[in-house]
Amino acid sequence: MLSLVSSVAVILLALPLTSAAPDQSILVSETFLSTLRSPRPFHAQLSPHRNRTCIAASHDDAQTDDAEYILQAIRDCDNGGHVIFAEKLEYIIASPLNLTGLSAIDLDIQGRVSFPADLAYWQKNSFDLVFQNAISFFILGGKDVNVYGGGELDGNGQSWWEAYAKNKTVKRPILFAIDGIASGSVSNIRLYNSPMWHNFIANSTDVVYSNLDIFSTSNNEYFEKNTDGWDIYRSNNIVIENSTITNGDDCVSFKPNSTSILVQNLRCNGTHGISVGSLGQYPERVDYVEDILVRNISMFNSSEGARIKVWPDAYSEKSASLTGGGGRGLVRNVTYDGMFLDNVDYGLTITQCYGQDDEEECFKHPSKLNITDITFRNIRGRSNRVFSPIVGHLVCSSPDTCSGILAEDVDIRTINGSNLVTCRNLNRDNLDLNCTDWSKGYNPA
Ligand SMILES: *[C@@H]1O[C@H](CO)[C@@H](O)[C@H](O)[C@H]1NC(C)=O
Ligand SMILES: *[C@@H]1O[C@H](CO)[C@@H](O)[C@H](O)[C@H]1NC(C)=O
Ligand SMILES: *[C@@H]1O[C@H](CO)[C@@H](O)[C@H](O)[C@H]1NC(C)=O
Ligand SMILES: *[C@@H]1O[C@H](CO)[C@@H](O)[C@H](O)[C@H]1NC(C)=O
Ligand SMILES: *[C@@H]1O[C@H](CO)[C@@H](O)[C@H](O)[C@H]1NC(C)=O
Ligand SMILES: *[C@@H]1O[C@H](CO)[C@@H](O)[C@H](O)[C@H]1NC(C)=O
Ligand SMILES: *[C@@H]1O[C@H](CO)[C@@H](O)[C@H](O)[C@H]1NC(C)=O
Ligand SMILES: *[C@@H]1O[C@H](CO)[C@@H](O)[C@H](O)[C@H]1NC(C)=O
Numbered sequence: 001m002l003s004l005v006s007s008v009a010v011i012l013l014a015l016p017l018t019s020a021a022p023d024q025s026i027l028v029s030e031t032f033l034s035t036l037r038s039p040r041p042f043h044a045q046l047s048p049h050r051n052r053t054c055i056a057a058s059h060d061d062a063q064t065d066d067a068e069y070i071l072q073a074i075r076d077c078d079n080g081g082h083v084i085f086a087e088k089l090e091y092i093i094a095s096p097l098n099l100t101g102l103s104a105i106d107l108d109i110q111g112r113v114s115f116p117a118d119l120a121y122w123q124k125n126s127f128d129l130v131f132q133n134a135i136s137f138f139i140l141g142g143k144d145v146n147v148y149g150g151g152e153l154d155g156n157g158q159s160w161w162e163a164y165a166k167n168k169t170v171k172r173p174i175l176f177a178i179d180g181i182a183s184g185s186v187s188n189i190r191l192y193n194s195p196m197w198h199n200f201i202a203n204s205t206d207v208v209y210s211n212l213d214i215f216s217t218s219n220n221e222y223f224e225k226n227t228d229g230w231d232i233y234r235s236n237n238i239v240i241e242n243s244t245i246t247n248g249d250d251c252v253s254f255k256p257n258s259t260s261i262l263v264q265n266l267r268c269n270g271t272h273g274i275s276v277g278s279l280g281q282y283p284e285r286v287d288y289v290e291d292i293l294v295r296n297i298s299m300f301n302s303s304e305g306a307r308i309k310v311w312p313d314a315y316s317e318k319s320a321s322l323t324g325g326g327g328r329g330l331v332r333n334v335t336y337d338g339m340f341l342d343n344v345d346y347g348l349t350i351t352q353c354y355g356q357d358d359e360e361e362c363f364k365h366p367s368k369l370n371i372t373d374i375t376f377r378n379i380r381g382r383s384n385r386v387f388s389p390i391v392g393h394l395v396c397s398s399p400d401t402c403s404g405i406l407a408e409d410v411d412i413r414t415i416n417g418s419n420l421v422t423c424r425n426l427n428r429d430n431l432d433l434n435c436t437d438w439s440k441g442y443n444p445a
């Protein structure tokens with residue numbers, strides 16, 4: 001055992017590559033360990049200085065589960081410490097990790113964390129997040145929690161995407177789920193090959209995401225379905241910024257009860273846009289999405305740009321695994337300001353007919369989920385041939401269920417120069433768009 005040089009704290013370092021029990025550890029000086037720490041990003045510096053360091057051990061054999069070692073390091077450094085996932089090590093997480101209830105802790109992920117694709121195991125042993133069939137490998141929650149370090153999380157999504165393509169009832173884990181963080185941040189990490197959504201933000205307040213590099217694309221014909229960048233649920237005061245995303249579904253999605261959210265400076269590629277919803281899926285629920293500002297977004301190779309989607313007041317089947325309608329609520333004060341589009345199907349979308357492709361049928365069942373005070377400003381770029389000559393789709397389910405929809409300084413053109421936008425059931429006075437009644441329908445994506 002090394003001697004404890006620093007008197008500040010007890011330091012635990014479990015040696016890698018030993019068959020030791022997880023609690024077997026050696027003591028190393030805090031002065032030495034502090035040289036291994038990543039500098040804290042500025043938003044993390046707002047919380048108290050960390051006074052202990054724990055290095056998570058790893059078997060580093062690319063197969064043995066390191067979950068116990070990780071849990072041990074996090075327990076040892078909870079309440080004021082700094083956990084390092086060492087740069088040269090690979091960590092395998094092959095069992096679920098409940099990391100909620102933490103307090104004042106930094107997770108400094110410098111190395112690589114991989115979640116093996118044991119589909120049968122995770123189907124039985126993951127966190128059921130109840131909402132939209134979501135499950136996860138781990139849940140992270142607590143007060144003053146910061147994650148950073150320049151490392152990466154690999155969700156080994158390929159086999160999950162294949163399994164889901166063949167069997168829609170296979171539930172797939174979210175790569176990075178937070179549940180109940182009050183004040184924290186996630187930054188400077190790479191998330192890739194996520195089986196389902198990359199980030200789920202539930203029951204959280206005051207969390208900043210920045211400098212994430214998100215990348216999930218399939219290398220065969222089984223598409224990377226539902227690999228949203230972020231889904232926000234029951235959360236308030238969230239910032240998502242300065243990140244790049246390549247995936248096969250929404251870049252960012254505001255689910256029920258997302259309020260006071262800022263999304264800015266993103267480059268989204270291959271996504272389904274920045275989306276409110278879908279909302280109103282469950283008749284017994286009341287969903288609110290309010291006070292959202294989305295600014296300075298580049299959107300490449302996407303089905304949508306700025307989008308709001310809610311269900312009408314009638315049960316509809318969008319697909320075998322996606323049915324609903326009839327829920328109540330409100331989308332209020334959502335602003336999209338500054339978006340550059342290149343190769344998108346629709347640049348602007350509002351639909352209150354989600355799940356019901358027959359618009360006349362939808363209009364017989366006006367949504368109970370109102371949409372009000374929406375601004376699309378400074379949105380420009382090029383759409384593709386999918387709905388040409390139409391570049392946007394703004395369809396409310398009745399004139400009474402949408403109000404205060406404003407579009408200004410919008411210039412979206414197809415390759416042929418057309419700029420037609422479908423506008424149905426909404427006041428055109430505040431729409432500086434080339435509106436038409438003609439609808440080519442809603443994007444099935
Ligand atoms: C370490 O930090 C925690 C949380 O900020 C604090 O409660 C604790 O007193 C500190 N310990 C020492 C030894 O400074
Ligand atoms: C996670 O652990 C906390 C206590 O730290 C407990 O209250 C909670 O029920 C656990 N959650 C799950 C889903 O096991
Ligand atoms: C959020 O909090 C609610 C209420 O405490 C709880 O029922 C739910 O399991 C939590 N997590 C999610 C993902 O909704
Ligand atoms: C589809 O997956 C579910 C959940 O894993 C499983 O119970 C069911 O047997 C599978 N169906 C087929 C046809 O493989
Ligand atoms: C995000 O980028 C902006 C503009 O470059 C910068 O001002 C801001 O500090 C960055 N945010 C974080 C959390 O690094
Ligand atoms: C959303 O907020 C409303 C109003 O506070 C509440 O009635 C509803 O239960 C919340 N829904 C969820 C899923 O938390
Ligand atoms: C807009 O976002 C890009 C990154 O996509 C960034 O480089 C640029 O500085 C941002 N511009 C402003 C005005 O914040
Ligand atoms: C954008 O997505 C395409 C198709 O998935 C991919 O080939 C390309 O590498 C992505 N671009 C960037 C900058 O990641």
Ligand SMILES: *[C@@H]1O[C@H](CO)[C@@H](O)[C@H](O)[C@H]1NC(C)=O
Nearest residue numbers: 260261290291292293333334
């Ligand atoms: C609208 O939302 C923005 C962004 O969250 C906020 O700054 C603004 O105060 C809100 N306006 C109203 C009228 O609620």
Ligand SMILES: *[C@@H]1O[C@H](CO)[C@@H](O)[C@H](O)[C@H]1NC(C)=O
Nearest residue numbers: 246268269270300301342343
């Ligand atoms: C858009 O997709 C094309 C084809 O996959 C790819 O070459 C291009 O790099 C993508 N654009 C961006 C900005 O990633």
Ligand SMILES: *[C@@H]1O[C@H](CO)[C@@H](O)[C@H](O)[C@H]1NC(C)=O
Nearest residue numbers: 328329330368369370400401
């Ligand atoms: C939605 O709009 C209708 C018609 O204007 C109104 O009666 C209803 O109260 C509104 N609902 C909400 C939740 O704002």
Ligand SMILES: *[C@@H]1O[C@H](CO)[C@@H](O)[C@H](O)[C@H]1NC(C)=O
Nearest residue numbers: 389417418419420433434435
């Ligand atoms: C509206 O679209 C039609 C059809 O593409 C086009 O002929 C017309 O010039 C457009 N009007 C404006 C004001 O852009």
